[in-house]
Amino acid sequence: MSPDVSGATPSVRQLHCxxxxxxxxxxxxxxxxxxxxxxxxxxxRSFAPQIEPFSREMRVITYDRRGFGKxxxxxxxxxxxxxxDCILDSLGVSQVHLLGVSQGGRLALRYAATRPHRLASLxxxxxxxxxxxxxxxPEEQLPLGYYQELALQGRMAEVRRLWLEHPMMSxxxxxxxxxxxxxxxxxxxxxxxxxxxxxxxxxxxVDVMAALQKIDLPTLVITGALETSGxxxxxxxxxxxxxxxxxxxxxxxxxxxxxxxxxxxxxxxLAFCRAVESAA
Numbered sequence: 001m002s003p004d005v006s007g008a009t010p011s012v013r014q015l016h017c018x019x020x021x022x023x024x025x026x027x028x029x030x031x032x033x034x035x036x037x038x039x040x041x042x043x044x045r046s047f048a049p050q051i052e053p054f055s056r057e058m059r060v061i062t063y064d065r066r067g068f069g070k071x072x073x074x075x076x077x078x079x080x081x082x083x084x085d086c087i088l089d090s091l092g093v094s095q096v097h098l099l100g101v102s103q104g105g106r107l108a109l110r111y112a113a114t115r116p117h118r119l120a121s122l123x124x125x126x127x128x129x130x131x132x133x134x135x136x137x138p139e140e141q142l143p144l145g146y147y148q149e150l151a152l153q154g155r156m157a158e159v160r161r162l163w164l165e166h167p168m169m170s171x172x173x174x175x176x177x178x179x180x181x182x183x184x185x186x187x188x189x190x191x192x193x194x195x196x197x198x199x200x201x202x203x204x205x206v207d208v209m210a211a212l213q214k215i216d217l218p219t220l221v222i223t224g225a226l227e228t229s230g231x232x233x234x235x236x237x238x239x240x241x242x243x244x245x246x247x248x249x250x251x252x253x254x255x256x257x258x259x260x261x262x263x264x265x266x267x268x269x270l271a272f273c274r275a276v277e278s279a280a
Contacts (some may be wrong), residue, residue: 043069171254
């Protein structure tokens with residue numbers, strides 16, 4: 001899952017954040033800006049199937065979040081909204097289409113709640129909504145506390161194995177080659193956020209749910225038919241709160257629809273962005 005897909009080779013620049021952290025930023029294509037924010041335990045390479053198709057029409061920006069991939073920055077969710085600001089500012093982007101997957105979707109929602117003026121649209125895949133508690137079956141729950149215990153014991157191989165078996169990483173992933181690509185991505189996950197002194201999922205200091213109700217922002221929520229019941233509930237709640245939000249379902253996917261149904265996923269995202277740009 002290299003960033004070099006079908007001839008689309010992003011340029012790379014290293015961003016120096018105000019706090020001294022360095023983050024690699026990858027850019028390709030031209031047109032309206034689209035920033036892709038990856039999920040937990042993976043990195044920017046998880047968007048490999050999107051880079052070339054999106055770059056035909058848009059200026060595509062990806063990066064490795066703090067604690068993931070090649071980023072040398074220590075994991076810190078509280079710093080990541082400023083990171084997005086720094087990325088956009090460094091590229092001269094005043095407004096962006098923001099696509100967030102899973103934990104990246106949580107960050108995208110926080111960004112929308114606090115900086116809606118910087119967004120042309122919001123695209124969410126398997127996102128978590130801060131302040132909303134959805135019922136989940138035991139097998140669907142994400143046992144971060146247990147993973148953290150294992151990581152602190154130096155048992156990261158077991159963390160990776162258990163995570164790859166979790167429904168969020170396995171549902172709808174039927175192609176052996178894709179399973180191997182996902183395994184390779186997770187193999188590079190260091191677990192730095194799990195062993196950090198700060199909790200990996202500490203509360204956000206803004207009421208995201210209240211803020212979203214005041215925003216009228218074009219929003220596309222993408223949900224796999226095989227997604228966990230909890231994440232489906234989060235998707236429904238997001239659509240209730242955000243005016244201008246609509247949800248589409250990927251018929252054969254779970255949590256990783258951008259990988260398992262890339263062609264349909266890409267077409268839906270591009271059609272949505274075109275419609276937003278036409279209406280602007």
